[in-house]
Amino acid sequence: xxxxxxxxxxxxxxxxxxxxxxxxxxxxxxxxxxxxxxxxxxxxxxxxxxxxxxxxxxxxxxxxxxxxxxxxxxxxxxxxxxxxxxxxxxxxxxxxxxxxxxxxxxxxxxxxxxxxxxxxxxxxxxxxxxxxxxxxxxxxxxxxxxxxxxxxxxxxxxxxxxxxxxxxxxxxxxxxxxxxxxxxxxxxxxxxxxxxxxxxxxxxxxxxxxxxxxxxxxxxxxxxxxxxxxxxxxxxxxxxxxxxxxxxxxxxxxxxxxxxxxxxxxxxxxxxxxxxxxxxxxxxxxxxxxxxxxxxxxxxxxxxxxxxxxxxxxxxxxxxxxxxxxxxxxxxxxxxxxxxxxxxxxxxxxxxxxxxxxxxxxxxxxxxxxxxxxxxxxxxxxxxxxxxxxxxxxxxxxxxxxxxxxxxxxxxxxxxxxxxxxxxxxxxxxxxxxxxxxxxxxxxxxx
Amino acid sequence: xxxxxxxxxxxxxxxxxxxxxxxxxxxxxxxxxxxxxxxxxxxxxxxxxxxxxxxxxxxxxxxxxxxxxxxxxxxxxxxxxxxxxxxxxxxxxxxxxxxxxxxxxxxxxxxxxxxxxxxxxxxxxxxxxxxxxxxxxxxxxxxxxxxx
Numbered sequence: 326x327x328x329x330x331x332x333x334x335x336x337x338x339x340x341x342x343x344x345x346x347x348x349x350x351x352x353x354x355x356x357x358x359x360x361x362x363x364x365x366x367x368x369x370x371x372x373x374x375x376x377x378x379x380x381x382x383x384x385x386x387x388x389x390x391x392x393x394x395x396x397x398x399x400x401x402x403x404x405x406x407x408x409x410x411x412x413x414x415x416x417x418x419x420x421x422x423x424x425x426x427x428x429x430x431x432x433x434x435x436x437x438x439x440x441x442x443x444x445x446x447x448x449x450x451x452x453x454x455x456x457x458x459x460x461x462x463x464x465x466x467x468x469x470x471x472x473x474x475x476x477x478x479x480x481x482x483x484x485x486x487x488x489x490x491x492x493x494x495x496x497x498x499x500x501x502x503x504x505x506x507x508x509x510x511x512x513x514x515x516x517x518x519x520x521x522x523x524x525x526x527x528x529x530x531x532x533x534x535x536x537x538x539x540x541x542x543x544x545x546x547x548x549x550x551x552x553x554x555x556x557x558x559x560x561x562x563x564x565x566x567x568x569x570x571x572x573x574x575x576x577x578x579x580x581x582x583x584x585x586x587x588x589x590x591x592x593x594x595x596x597x598x599x600x601x602x603x604x605x606x607x608x609x610x611x612x613x614x615x616x617x618x619x620x621x622x623x624x625x626x627x628x629x630x631x632x633x634x635x636x637x638x639x640x641x642x643x644x645x646x647x648x649x650x651x652x653x654x655x656x657x658x659x660x661x662x663x664x665x666x667x668x669x670x671x672x673x674x675x676x677x678x679x680x681x682x683x684x685x686x687x688x689x690x691x692x693x694x695x696x697x698x699x700x701x702x703x704x705x706x707x708x709x710x711x712x713x714x715x716x717x718x719x720x721x722x723x724x725x726x727x728x729x730x731x732x733x734x735x736x737x738x739x740x741x742x743x744x745x746x747x748x749x750x751x752x753x754x755x756x757x758x759x760x761x762x763x764x765x766x767x768x769x770x771x772x
Numbered sequence: 773x774x775x776x777x778x779x780x781x782x783x784x785x786x787x788x789x790x791x792x793x794x795x796x797x798x799x800x801x802x803x804x805x806x807x808x809x810x811x812x813x814x815x816x817x818x819x820x821x822x823x824x825x826x827x828x829x830x831x832x833x834x835x836x837x838x839x840x841x842x843x844x845x846x847x848x849x850x851x852x853x854x855x856x857x858x859x860x861x862x863x864x865x866x867x868x869x870x871x872x873x874x875x876x877x878x879x880x881x882x883x884x885x886x887x888x889x890x891x892x893x894x895x896x897x898x899x900x901x902x903x904x905x906x907x908x909x910x911x912x913x914x915x916x917x918x919x920x
Contacts, residue, residue: 646824648885650896661899665812665827674835677789714789715830718811 347496348489349438354424354431355455371464374457377524377613378450379605383407392465393417393472398444399767401538403481405442413471426462431503433495440491448495448543452504452523498539510623513612517620518545520613525605527551530561530597545624552627553689558759558767559596560691567626568634569688580618582676584609587706587713592679592686595703595717596694603707635683638741645669655735658728662720671740677715682740687733692747695733696755699724726752775837777802778846788834792826793817795833796843804844804873808901815900818874819843825881825897844873852917853880859913867904874900879914888918 375381384392384407394409412419418426425436433440433447441447453461479486495501504523506515521527522544532540533554542550553563553570563571572580575591582589584606587599594602606614644651646669651657660669663681667673671682681687686694702719705712724732726749733752737744758767773788774781777800784799796802796819805828808816812827819828820842847853856879866872875898882889882897889897894911902910 646885648882648889648893648897650890650892657896660896666830669824674830674832675788677832677835678830714791715832718813 345489348440348492350492351436351438352428352432352434354427356422356424356427356459359423366460366463368464368468371460371462371468373608374453374461374524375464376605376608377457377520378453378461378526379601380410382600382604383444384410390470390472390474392469393474394476395474400442400444400481402485403479405444405479405481406477407444408476409472409474410465411469411472411474412466413473416473416475417471418465419471421462421466423459423462426465427458430458430461432501433491433499440488440495442491443494443498443538446526446529448499448540449523449526449528451499451501452519454503454519457524494537494539498537500543513616514619514623515616516613517616517618520609520617521551521620525617527564530554530556531564545620548627551621551624552630555691555693557597558693558697558755559598560686560689560694561597562685562689562694563626563631564621565624565626566622567631568628569631569683570685570690571626571631572621573626573631573634574683575622577615577618577622580621581611581614584614584617585611586676587708588676588679590676590680592684593676593703593713594706595698599704599706603705607708632743635688635743636741637682639670641682641739642670653731653735654728655731655733656739658724658732659735659739662724663732666715671736674715681736681742683742687737687742688744690744692733692737692744692751693755695736696729696747696752697759699729699733700752700756701759721756726750726756773833773837775833775841776839777841778843779840784833786833789832791829792819792831792833792836792841793828796828796841802843802845806870806873808871808874813901814871814874815878816871816874818877818900820847820877820881823881823884825878842877844877847876847880850880850884852883855917856880856883856913859917863909863913863916865906865909865913867906871900871902871904872906875902875906875910879910879917883914883917889914 381391383396384394386395389395392411394407396407397404398407409417411417414420421436428434429441431447431451431453433443433445435441504519528540528543528551531551531554532542533549533552535541544550551564554561565571566573568574579589579591587594587602587607645656645660645664651660666678667681671680673680698717700719700721703717729752730747730749733747736742757763758765760766773784773786775784782800784795786795786799793805793807796805805819806816807829808814810829812830815827817827817829818825821836821839848857856876860876878898878900886893894914898910
């Protein structure tokens with residue numbers, strides 16, 4: 326018996342040893358052994374990569390110093406806080422070597438072998454080129470103001486707060502591949518694919534997540550990639566060529582205008598996309614935006630998921646323009662509260678006020694975005710340093726859950742829109758979750 | 773940019789996203805249309821575009837290029853508009869008067885579309901706010917015009 330146990334113990338110990346090594350090892354980086362002297366990038370180059378990656382969105386708080394961290398992020402296990410990535414030696418990343426920085430950004434491994442939570446979008450950043458990682462390192466080391474601000478511990482309790490299992494998560498759900506150009510496509514498409522799949526980490530919001538919170542796909546080869554997902558109380562719509570719920574009706578020029586000016590004839594940035602626009606996409610070059618548009622327009626839609634194509638129907642316009650009081654309570658609320666801006670024809674006002682007829686957010690399977698913006702209004706869209714002239718007001722204190730449900734049910738069936746009704750309970754839940762005074766408020770979720 | 777105001781084509785020098793209200797008041801000197809809330813909530817800035825009431829404070833001027841705009845200054849040239857103004861005087865509707873040009877425009881639009889509005893039609897169309905509370909007098913004047 327003793328001999329049996331002993332003979333079993335050897336392979337068990339071996340497996341444990343390999344497991345321990347695997348889950349705590351520091352992966353190899355192409356920059357291993359390189360000192361700081363090998364750097365030769367300009368400020369603009371590194372700053373641009375930081376804009377592409379939108380690092381500031383999570384590694385800053387509204388009133389905090391840039392890149393000093395501290396933003397709370399809700400996870401199913403507890404709240405984690407983003408870290409200080411200023412070059413402060415004591416509390417930031419000032420003592421990181423280029424290889425250590427690279428391991429954190431592209432592989433999700435800290436300098437001591439501790440695994441980062443995948444709230445850091447390293448599964449996408451893995452695609453970054455060596456040159457962009459170097460430029461980013463140079464920017465953070467030499468051009469960001471160091472700030473002494475200690476990182477906050479997460480509220481996740483033991484044993485769930487152990488980091489080594491994340492090594493297994495990474496092995497299962499990431500491929501750790503630098504972007505490889507597709508030789509059958511042109512340079513602009515490949516640049517767009519690199520930006521979307523890599524630094525832009527668009528999939529963090531727009532790709533549905535699986536049971537382990539992993540993105541179901543990390544590149545355009547899978548149908549689930551960028552097919553739309555619910556996150557932070559907003560429904561990030563499909564970025565594929567879905568006619569109703571995606572970019573099917575958008576031209577490449579429309580996509581460029583949306584990312585550059587924050588608006589086009591189809592819509593205006595709002596919710597989490599407003600933040601991505603304010604901090605990131607508007608700073609991209611026209612060539613890069615053109616590449617993104619080209620790449621996104623190459624992703625096929627899924628008619629089974631998307632349903633029959635939206636066709637405009639003027640019956641709603643005629644009903645609302647007759648001058649008589651509408652019989653539907655939702656339509657009456659629309660006339661009193663919404664029609665002044667969005668119009669009786671639901672067409673909005675050019676690029677300034679978005680249309681509701683055929684709007685993606687109203688045709689989407691999930692009505693969260695429509696409910697959220699009706700309750701809480703649009704945020705401040707700042708394009709080229711100038712804030713927007715026309716902004717969606719918050720109707721939280723003017724309309725009840727029932728009135729908003731009736732209004733949105735009407736809008737999801739108006740002008741040819743065909744989408745499911747909204748219930749007062751759905752509105753009530755989101756009202757509670759987006760009320761800052763609530764104990765169940767949505768804090769930023771996994772990104 | 774060319775816009776058509778009160779039957780005349782006017783050339784204005786303004787950014788395309790300038791609110792129509794600012795163009796009317798500042799560029800064209802048509803100050804009968806009032807600035808109230810600036811949020812499309814109160815209706816003091818109501819003008820007619822293609823005969824329908826529009827809150828000019830949230831209307832980018834670009835969006836009305838080529839469409840006929842009517843303001844309080846010429847509303848009496850319209851038969852319905854003239855009768856509304858006469859009823860307003862007969863009923864002594866205005867108190868402070870600030871919201872009244874918007875109220876007259878909204879009432880004119882309603883009666884041009886629905887000759888004999890029900891009380892619920894009036895309530896649905898007249899969403900303009902009046903801090904003096906002249907709502908009863910407004911409804912009475914509209915009913916008076918509707919009955920001839």
